Amino acid sequence: MPGRRAIVLVLDGLGAGDAPDAAAFGDEGANTLANTARAVGGLKAPNLERLGLGNTTQIEGVPPTDEPGGLWGLMVEKSAAKATLAGHWEMMGLILEDPLPTYPEGFPEEIVSRFERETGRGVIGNKPASGTEILEELAEEQRASGDWILYTSADSVFQVAANTEVIPLEELYAACEKAHRMLIGEGEIKVERVIARPYHGSPGAYEREHENRHDYGIEPFGETYLNRIEAAGHEVVAVGKIRDIFDGSGITRHLPAPPDDAAKVDAVLQTLETLESGFVFANLVDFDAKFGHRRNPQGMAQNIESFDRRLPELLAALSEEDLLILTADHGNDPTFRGTDHTRERVPLLVVGSGTGEVGVRDGFSDLGASVCAWLGVERGALPGKSFLPG
């Protein structure tokens, strides 16, 4: 007899505003869902509406419902960072008490010169930047000099952009592996992630090769809900960025990140056709990477509406033994200043275990605790409280 399955889809960056500590992050007023909807004169998301998305915050075009199709609520993040890794780790029971180092002034000289020495190429950039804007600024200089474009953001990231018409992809990967060894592999954690950012093209029309992006991350600092679920004998299927975020720990199967969110929904649906029991953990990154960081509310709205149109297929793929959870890992308000993530609460919509309100959850770890409760896995000493009834 097939067992139970839990499916979590993280709509990356789709925050619902009003984090109690937003001011400490300089993010007062940020609300990805509400401000996106307002910027486009109202969202059309009837399927998310039926699940209670409009109950989580005020969203033009998506009114609240008295009879949601599932449980709805919000989660407040405890971790000291509004980053993808922190958000996903906390969902799986690991709270980052201290933020990882960030580099608002660029990386220190000793790191840059060692990277130059070890890779045999110079560095230009070395500052916080948007990954598309810095190409407009420096790509032609890279074409002329063959130097690396190094940049960071408000997150703890060492990002290396390389034009694949100038620097072979393998050389970019090898350089990022060296950076990873130097910044993470020598004991002291100096960044959360090194990211290879290949691109090609010419001024005004640079194309980032998202399918060849590669992240070199850190291992989870301790046991996660993923490890517990795996140890209990379940399949843990990662879709998209999830494997990189956990450095593969606690994951039994990985579906390589297909090109866009629609393809990731396809991958989840295909997985559900054959998966007998276990956990499917998927990240839909376009909300964040293509629209939030690009401060593109129209694109963000379209991506929400496209996802909404796929929701009936997902719901149809569920059986009585399935739990589906939709949430986000942080905010990324496309109407806010700058190009970085925004500290926000995240929406929580849960299908398959009754209906009603689960309130504002104190910490993202309640999600992992709920997945464990659903699958009958012991929570152990990990933080979090299940929001499932019973």
Ligand SMILES: O=P(O)(O)O[C@H]1O[C@H](CO)[C@@H](O)[C@H]1O
């Ligand atoms: O502007 P791009 O290159 O998309 O980079 C964004 O992606 C990084 C990692 O997800 C974030 O820290 C932000 O810098």
Ligand SMILES: [Mn+2]
């Ligand atoms: Mn994210």
Ligand SMILES: [Mn+2]
């Ligand atoms: Mn991001």
